[in-house]
Amino acid sequence: MFLELARWLTAPENPLTARVIVNRIWQAHFGTGLVRTADNFGLRGETPSHPELLDWLANEFIRSAWNVKTLHQLIVTTAVYQQSSSTVDLVVTSPPDPENRYLAYFPHQRMEAEMIRDALLAASDRLDRGLGGSLPNWKNNEYAPADEFSEKSTRRTLYLPIVRDRVFDALTLFDFANPSVCSARRTPTVVSHQALFFLNSPLVRDAAAALAHRLHFRPDLDDSGRIRDAYQRILNRPASPTEVDQALHFLAICPTQMTTSLPLPERNIDALSAFCQTLFAANEFIYRP
Amino acid sequence: MTRRQALRQAAVGFGSLALADLLTRAGVTPIGGGIPGIGGPLAARCPHFPARAQRIIFLFMHGGPSHVDTFDHKPALRRDAGKPLPFDKPRIQFAKTGNLRPSPWEFRPYGQCGAWVSDLFPHVGSLADELCIIKSVHGTNEAHGGALLKLHTGSDTFVRPSMGSWISYGLGTENQNLPSFITINPTLGHGGVGNWSSAFLPATHQGTPIGGSQGKKDHASIAYLGEGADHAQQRAQLDLLAEINRSHLIETGPDPELEARIQSFELAFKMQTEAPQVFDLSGETPATRQLYGLDDPKTETFGRQCLQARRLSERGVRFVQVTHGYWDQHEKLTEDHGRLAHEVDRPIAGLIRDLKSRGLLEDTLVWWGGEFGRTPTVQGTDGRDHHPHAFTMWLAGGGVKPGFSYGKTDEYGFYLAEEKVHIHDFHATLLYLLGLEHERLTYRFGGRDFRLTDVDGNVVREIVS
Numbered sequence: 001m002f003l004e005l006a007r008w009l010t011a012p013e014n015p016l017t018a019r020v021i022v023n024r025i026w027q028a029h030f031g032t033g034l035v036r037t038a039d040n041f042g043l044r045g046e047t048p049s050h051p052e053l054l055d056w057l058a059n060e061f062i063r064s065a066w067n068v069k070t071l072h073q074l075i076v077t078t079a080v081y082q083q084s085s086s087t088v089d090l091v092v093t094s095p096p097d098p099e100n101r102y103l104a105y106f107p108h109q110r111m112e113a114e115m116i117r118d119a120l121l122a123a124s125d126r127l128d129r130g131l132g133g134s135l136p137n138w139k140n141n142e143y144a145p146a147d148e149f150s151e152k153s154t155r156r157t158l159y160l161p162i163v164r165d166r167v168f169d170a171l172t173l174f175d176f177a178n179p180s181v182c183s184a185r186r187t188p189t190v191v192s193h194q195a196l197f198f199l200n201s202p203l204v205r206d207a208a209a210a211l212a213h214r215l216h217f218r219p220d221l222d223d224s225g226r227i228r229d230a231y232q233r234i235l236n237r238p239a240s241p242t243e244v245d246q247a248l249h250f251l252a253i254c255p256t257q258m259t260t261s262l263p264l265p266e267r268n269i270d271a272l273s274a275f276c277q278t279l280f281a282a283n284e285f286i287y288r289p
Numbered sequence: 290m291t292r293r294q295a296l297r298q299a300a301v302g303f304g305s306l307a308l309a310d311l312l313t314r315a316g317v318t319p320i321g322g323g324i325p326g327i328g329g330p331l332a333a334r335c336p337h338f339p340a341r342a343q344r345i346i347f348l349f350m351h352g353g354p355s356h357v358d359t360f361d362h363k364p365a366l367r368r369d370a371g372k373p374l375p376f377d378k379p380r381i382q383f384a385k386t387g388n389l390r391p392s393p394w395e396f397r398p399y400g401q402c403g404a405w406v407s408d409l410f411p412h413v414g415s416l417a418d419e420l421c422i423i424k425s426v427h428g429t430n431e432a433h434g435g436a437l438l439k440l441h442t443g444s445d446t447f448v449r450p451s452m453g454s455w456i457s458y459g460l461g462t463e464n465q466n467l468p469s470f471i472t473i474n475p476t477l478g479h480g481g482v483g484n485w486s487s488a489f490l491p492a493t494h495q496g497t498p499i500g501g502s503q504g505k506k507d508h509a510s511i512a513y514l515g516e517g518a519d520h521a522q523q524r525a526q527l528d529l530l531a532e533i534n535r536s537h538l539i540e541t542g543p544d545p546e547l548e549a550r551i552q553s554f555e556l557a558f559k560m561q562t563e564a565p566q567v568f569d570l571s572g573e574t575p576a577t578r579q580l581y582g583l584d585d586p587k588t589e590t591f592g593r594q595c596l597q598a599r600r601l602s603e604r605g606v607r608f609v610q611v612t613h614g615y616w617d618q619h620e621k622l623t624e625d626h627g628r629l630a631h632e633v634d635r636p637i638a639g640l641i642r643d644l645k646s647r648g649l650l651e652d653t654l655v656w657w658g659g660e661f662g663r664t665p666t667v668q669g670t671d672g673r674d675h676h677p678h679a680f681t682m683w684l685a686g687g688g689v690k691p692g693f694s695y696g697k698t699d700e701y702g703f704y705l706a707e708e709k710v711h712i713h714d715f716h717a718t719l720l721y722l723l724g725l726e727h728e729r730l731t732y733r734f735g736g737r738d739f740r741l742t743d744v745d746g747n748v749v750r751e752i753v754s
Contacts, residue, residue: 037736039735039736040735040736042736044736044737045736085541086540086541086542087541087542087543087544088539088540088541088542090542108541108544110546164482165477165481165482166482169512172492172495175491175492175493176492178448178486178487178488178489178492180448180483180486180488181448181488181489182735183489187491187492189329189330189491189492189493190329190330190546190549190550190553191329191330191331191493191553192465192466192553192554192556192557192560193468193511193512193513193557194550194553195550195553195554195556195557196512196513196514196515196557196560196561197513198554199513199515199518199523199526199554199557199558199561200513200514200515200518200561201513243533243536246529246532246533247529250525250529253525254522254525254526257521257522257524257525258519258521258522259519259520259521259522260519274522274525274526275529277526278526278529278530278533279533281526281530281554282530282533282534282537283534283537283538283547283550283551284533284534284537286550287547
């Protein structure tokens with residue numbers, strides 16, 4: 001019986017499955033699918049913005065033997081994907097396209113919850129990139145009283161257990177999908193609690209402190225060098241001379257602002273940590289590209 | 290012309306773009322007639338029509354307090370004590386029950402309205418002229434899990450957003466420094482997070498649990514407020530952050546989401562000092578503390594939670610729930626209902642009096658109730674079983690008729706007799722009092738429009754003043 005269903009789903013005369021998959025992957029890259037209602041291709045759903053493209057991608061997907069990696073490669077090597085996300089010199093079109101459905105520029109997107117945590121760990125060189133295995137060793141149907149793994153683990157977020165009654169708050173805060181519902185699309189929000197997270201959460205503070213510690217004890221780097229290294233690790237690009245000056249100024253005044261009993265010369269590492277934390281909090285870190 | 294030039298030329302500028310953009314990104318279909326606010330998903334919005342209440346405080350009695358022992362006076366139970374129920378019991382029952390059992394407590398008339406309230410609630414009873422007592426509620430579920438979910442989300446079978454989430458989605462909140470929906474001391478059982486989750490609504494509308502089993506008991510607070518954070522250092526960081534973000538914005542071009550995020554850091558900075566003040570009760574006068582029963586160890590916990598609820602409410606939190614339990618007396622009804630009522634009676638009366646003296650009662654809806662009532666027939670020797678077929682809830686403030694009673698049960702309090710109020714009707718009415726048409730407060734998900742009342746619900750206009 002399941003074989004019949006599988007055969008029907010993947011039959012050459014049935015374009016729906018391939019279209020839906022291709023649309024989801026497009027959505028993952030561009031933030032919005034060609035069909036905006038990714039979980040509804042029926043009469044109550046929306047029509048695709050680019051129907052011919054959708055069909056072409058679906059056919060290519062089938063032709064490549066339903067290979068997802070090939071599809072990713074296909075999408076990211078397109079001109080549309082490689083566009084800048086800047087709208088500064090964008091020409092206003094007629095008719096207007098305020099939602100950018102026709103992708104005149106690359107729509108920047110906020111990183112999803114999992115990416116944020118992984119990026120914080122990766123930038124501070126603490127991400128455990130190991131594959132496979134499982135964090136909890138709970139038996140099937142066993143009552144899971146608490147999630148004692150998510151706070152302390154440095155594994156990729158993919159490996160964190162999802163306890164429905166008690167989803168790790170770093171995930172929920174960044175619009176992780178409710179595990180009790182089927183969600184085709186997450187709804188990103190901007191709320192001040194997320195900002196509080198970047199100001200005070202152990203996840204962010206530890207990442208900043210770890211990176212600062214690493215940079216502080218590099219004998220080959222002076223402060224400018226440390227700043228440049230931080231920009232490269234966190235924002236994935238070189239710092240401009242203005243940015244370096246800005247940061248040097250911060251490193252000079254920050255120790256004088258701190259409320260601490262440490263003598264002035266010993267505050268430098270904390271100031272560096274505060275600087276790294278500020279870069280983590282930047283829009284440029286959390287929005288891609 | 291470039292987009293930037295176009296923006297400069299259009300008189301509108303950011304506002305309307307931000308509006309459309311933020312709403313679209315949030316997947317929100319603007320509420321028909323409502324005027325969405327600029328400034329994020331929780332910005333306060335106008336309701337569909339003028340509201341009678343701006344906020345709700347829900348005092349949830351978890352476990353199911355017995356209606357025939359509290360607010361539904363049934364002398365026939367005494368008259369026919371020990372006799373079997375003269376008609377059929379429901380086809381579905383949680384458990385078998387015996388014969389008719391009178392209330393161990395006396396009922397007395399209170400106030401000018403003469404409402405009959407049992408000796409379990411003398412303090413609340415003395416405020417009878419403020420109460421709108423609805424004695425004909427029904428339709429939750431025989432078991433706690435289903436009943437809580439039905440009560441809180443409108444469904445006992447599917448995953449749906451909770452009331453607080455719908456209300457947050459519909460109206461936003463008046464204070465951006467605090468969550469829009471807070472649930473104090475919630476239960477982790479019987480649906481747990483399902484009772485305050487936002488389900489398919491944007492996650493920002495989910496309830497924030499405080500205290501109880503979810504958080505530290507006595508130090509209720511909001512996550513990541515940064516106790517002991519160095520604010521002077523943070524100020525320096527935020528100044529640098531603003532410079533970095535502004536440069537970034539010049540490169541990307543104008544963007545409402547990026548701008549909103551820049552603002553959110555300033556809001557967060559303020560929250561660190563403002564939010565803890567909410568939970569700091571030291572500024573309350575001794576008279577107020579006494580009003581809520583903070584001077585009696587038995588009433589202290591619930592009293593403190595009611596006082597926190599008032600403080601949250603007056604600071605603009607849209608929906609505050611306080612859970613008290615556990616009222617599920619299948620046995621030891623006399624002893625335990627007595628103890629539980631004692632814990633809440635004085636604090637509840639204190640809350641209503643306090644709200645009234647501060648001029649808050651007229652636009653704050655106070656709501657008391659459990660997930661079901663209890664059987665007029667006895668269970669064991671001193672118990673009553675679950676009874677969702679007829680039970681009582683009361684409302685005060687926020688546009689309801691004070692000193693009023695609506696709905697009747699039969700002479701034993703077993704089945705409904707008049708003016709039935711299904712839980713969907715109750716929800717529709719709550720939304721109505723907040724200025725929302727329950728049929729218009731919808732969200733498109735999975736191909737159709739969902740609402741709190743789903744495909745049901747009639748507003749009970751008779752209770753609106």
